[in-house]
Amino acid sequence: MTGGNRIPIPLKHKWRRFRYNAMPILCFIACVLLMLGLWRHQGQMSNGLAEVERKCVPVAAGADGKLVAVSTIAGGLARSNDHNYWALFDRVHEGQVIARLDDSLVRAAVVTLQEDVERLKVELPAAKEKIRVDALGREDNAARHRLNLTVQAEEAEIDVLDRKAQIEADEILLKRLIARLQYNEPLVRNKVIAAAEYQVIELERDEVQKRIDGNREALKEAEKIRDGAQRRLASYSDLADPPEVETLIGPIRAEIRTQMLRIDELNLQIRTLDIVAPFEGEICEIHCWPEQYVRRGDPIVTIAATGVPGEEPRYAIAYVPETQRIRPEIGMVVGLQSRYPGNPRVQARIAQVGPQIQEIPPHLCRDPARPEWGLPVRIPLPDDLRARPGELLDVRYSKWISSKSEPTEPLPGKDG
C-alpha cells in the first residue's frame, strides 16, 4: 500500500516486536543448534563399561583340620604386631606356606601305625613258633626250609614297614622344626630371642635329618634283604606251601598290606597339611583365621596378582549390550578412558569377540538393578593407559571413532 510517510516505529516498540516475533524463532534456532552440538557430544559419551582383567584366586584347605598360626614374612622382615598370621595386603611368594593345618591327627595316626607294626612283630614269632611245632612232626627238610624262607620274607617285609613308619614320623617332626626355625629366624635377627635357643632347634633339626637319612639307608638295606628273601622263596615255587603256613601267615600278610596302604594315605595327608600360595601376589581377602576348623575345600585366603612386575594387566573385558546398535568386530577401534580424573582418552582395538551373548555382570551394567545381556569382547590395553586390575573403564563404541580417526597402523598394546 502506497501513501504518505509512515509514522516511524519507536525503538522501544521495535524492540518489543522483535522480542515477541523474531526472538522466539532465533532462540529456538540457537537452542536447536546447541542441542545438536551437545547431541553429537552425547554420542561421544561412553556407552559401555569394561573391567581390567584381574587374577584373583582363593586358596583352599587341602584337608579337614584346624588352622595353625604361622609367621608371615613381608618383604623379608617379620611384622611387628602381636599376630603371627596372615593379614590383608601381605605379599606372598609362589610356593610360600601361608597356613598350616594341625598335624596332631596325622601324628596320632603315625603312632597308631607304629603300634600296629609292633603288634605284627609280636604276632609273627608266635606264628613262627606254632609252625615250628607243627613242622617238628615232619621229616621233609625242604618243606621246612621253605617254611623258614617264608617267615624270613615276612620278617623282612615287616622291617621295611617299620622303617617307613619311622621315616614318616621323623619327617613330620622335621617339618615342625623347620617351621619353628623359619619363625624364629627374624626374631633372632632382631634379637628378640637368644641365638643359643635358635641353635638348639637347629641342632635338633640336624639330628632328625640325620636320623631320617640313616633310616633311609636302613630302609634300602631292609628292602634288599626282603628282595633277597623273596627271590630265595621263589626258587621253591614248585613246592606247595603246607596248608597251615598259608592259614597262619595269611592274616599277617594282609595286615602288612593294609599298613603299607595306610602309609601311602598318611603321605598324602602330610602333603596337604601345608597351604601354599600358587603364585606371587597379595592377600586381598581373608576367609579363615588360625585356630579355626576348616573342611577340605574351604577357602582360607584369596590372593590377587597385583602389582607384580611382569604381570601387569594386559586386557580389559567389556560387554556390548544387546540393545546397542553396534556389532563388535575384531579390529574395531574403541575409546577407553579411566575414571580417575586427568586420565586421557585413548584408543584401542578389539582383539577378541566372545562366541555368545551372556549375562553382563551387575557392576558392568548401566543400571545395576536391571540385568542386561551382551556380547563380551576383549580389548588389549594401550601402553599409555595405566589401570589397576579390576578397575572400571569407560568404553565408547561409537562408529564415529572408527570413521573419523581410524588409525592406519596397528595400535600399540601390552601384548605387542
Added chain:
Amino acid sequence: MNGFVEMLFDSDVGAGSGGPLTALFILLLAFVVGQFIGWVYMWTHRGLSYSQTFVGSLVVIPVLVAMMMMLMSGSIAFAFGLLAVFAVVRFRNVLKDTRDTTFILWSIMQGLGVGTMRFSTSLIAALGVATVLAYLRMTSFGSRHRFDAVLSLQLSGNVGSLMSQLKRILYEHCARTLLANQRKTGADSTSVSYRVLLRDPERSHELQLALENCEGFGNISLFLREDESEV
C-alpha cells in the same frame, strides 16, 4: 577458579556417567520440544478459551519432568515420595492456574534434587528453568500479539473512495490492519471495524485526528486493548 566451577557443576554424589553437559543437553532438548509443542498448540488452537499462561506451562513442564526423571534415576522410592509431596501440596492449596502448578512442581523438584545430593544437577536445572521462564516473560511467549487496537467508524458517501482514503491513513499509522466487521447501515453509509496494530501507540491520537479531518468519516472510536491473553 576451575576448581570452583568444577565444584559447582560436577559434584553430584552417586551420579552415573554423564556430568553437567549431559544434564544441560537433557534440559535443552526438553525445552526445544516444549517450545515446539507450544507453537503447535498456538497454531492449532481454535475456540475462545485460549490461555497464554497455559502455553507457557507447555514449554516449562517438559523441562521440569526431564529434571525429575534425571533426579529420580529410576528409583521407585523417590517416585512415591514425590507423589506424596505433590499430593500434600495440592491438597492444601487450590492451584488456580497452570503456571502456579508449574512453579509448585519446580519447587518440589529442586527440593528433591538437593535432598538426593545431586547438587550440580539441581543447580543446572534451577538456572535452566529460570532462564526458560525469563525467556517466556521476555518474549511474551504464547501471546497472540497481532493487534493492539480496535478502530470503529462510519463511512458516509462513496464507500469505495472512502475506503481507499481510509486505507491510506491506516497505512501511515498502522503496521498491520484487519477488517473485522463491515456493515451497511443505510443507503450510503457503512459501518466498519478494523483491528489494527499501531506503529506507535503513543501517537494513536494522530490517527484519530487524521480520520476526523477527513470528509465522510464519522463516529470514530479507537479502542486500545491488550493482546488476547485470557478469555
